[in-house]
Amino acid sequence: MKIHRISLPTPFYVGPVNVYLIEGEPLTLVDAGPRTDEAIEELRAGLARVGRKISDIKRVIITHAHADHYGLARLIVEESGATPHIHSWDAPSVASSMDYAAYRKLLVAAGVPGPVIGRMEAGYETFRGFAYPLDQVETLEDEDEIIFEHESLKVVHTPGHTPGSICLVRTSNRLVFASDTVLKNITPNPVLSPDPLDSRRRFQSLGEYLVSLARLKGIAPTIIKGGHGGDVLDYEEHFNRLYRFTRARQSKLIEVLPRNGATAWDASSLLFPGAKSYHRFLALSETAAHLDYAVAEGRLLVEQAGEREIYKQH
Numbered sequence: 001m002k003i004h005r006i007s008l009p010t011p012f013y014v015g016p017v018n019v020y021l022i023e024g025e026p027l028t029l030v031d032a033g034p035r036t037d038e039a040i041e042e043l044r045a046g047l048a049r050v051g052r053k054i055s056d057i058k059r060v061i062i063t064h065a066h067a068d069h070y071g072l073a074r075l076i077v078e079e080s081g082a083t084p085h086i087h088s089w090d091a092p093s094v095a096s097s098m099d100y101a102a103y104r105k106l107l108v109a110a111g112v113p114g115p116v117i118g119r120m121e122a123g124y125e126t127f128r129g130f131a132y133p134l135d136q137v138e139t140l141e142d143e144d145e146i147i148f149e150h151e152s153l154k155v156v157h158t159p160g161h162t163p164g165s166i167c168l169v170r171t172s173n174r175l176v177f178a179s180d181t182v183l184k185n186i187t188p189n190p191v192l193s194p195d196p197l198d199s200r201r202r203f204q205s206l207g208e209y210l211v212s213l214a215r216l217k218g219i220a221p222t223i224i225k226g227g228h229g230g231d232v233l234d235y236e237e238h239f240n241r242l243y244r245f246t247r248a249r250q251s252k253l254i255e256v257l258p259r260n261g262a263t264a265w266d267a268s269s270l271l272f273p274g275a276k277s278y279h280r281f282l283a284l285s286e287t288a289a290h291l292d293y294a295v296a297e298g299r300l301l302v303e304q305a306g307e308r309e310i311y312k313q314h
């Protein structure tokens with residue numbers, strides 16, 4: 001199995017995104033880059049360097065529903081007739097119409113002021129504008145096999161960064177395509193979203209994420225190919241570092257939480273005082289994820305106050 005990494009520019013803070021061309025029958029692309037002229041150009045150039053073109057691609061595997069990863073999938077599909085695949089839990093987030101009602105309720109419960117909710121929704125739509133919507137997809141599930149002529153990749157559902165995030169595992173040498181679940185230099189943000197199984201509640205992103213990381217540890221990856229940056233060759237160490245980082249952030253959160261409690265929104269301003277515009281949403285996501293995890297671990301309490309949830313120490 002020959003793998004080519006193609007780095008594509010993104011307009012986002014995270015920097016370039018990695019897509020991977022897997023030689024084999026059928027010719028497969030893992031992720032697709034954002035919908036920008038620069039990314040299309042780079043994709044064409046990257047494919048040309050290995051003697052390929054977009055129309056040769058037969059299958060696109062999307063690791064999760066973020067615009068920098070699925071943005072160009074429809075263009076590739078239209079030019080090549082390839083089939084796009086994504087985990088069923090992330091499929092609704094790449095479709096052309098997005099139902100914000102469940103999000104709105106979650107943001108109200110988190111204590112986000114009304115005008116800010118409107119701005120966050122507009123910001124999210126702008127983000128989605130960096131992707132062609134995908135209404136026709138084949139859905140993937142945990143343990144599915146991505147079959148090639150001579151071998152296969154196993155789909156491992158690794159919820160956390162998004163509910164439908166997946167990794168692809170080549171079992172013969174334990175190579176893992178982990179996309180944003182494992183990144184060399186960044187701790188992935190557990191993005192606030194409704195629970196795919198019950199949209200009234202927040203997806204327990206951090207708890208799920210830690211379980212996903214532990215599951216990957218069980219696979220004992222030898223090399224991890226991430227969605228941004230270089231390969232991770234020391235997953236065990238990476239895993240321990242992330243656990244320590246999570247513990248430290250939990251302690252910090254509990255420390256800054258006022259005696260009389262706070263909403264997730266207010267707590268996020270205390271934990272990330274400098275965050276502006278879109279980073280406010282990411283700060284809220286991170287804080288809410290940590291609050292949920294602290295409650296699940298019995299370190300904090302949550303009380304209902306009208307529509308809002310207040311987090312308190314015992």
Ligand SMILES: [Zn+2]
Pocket residue numbers: 064066161180
């Ligand atoms: Zn992502």
Ligand SMILES: [Zn+2]
Pocket residue numbers: 014017066068069180227228
């Ligand atoms: Zn990404």
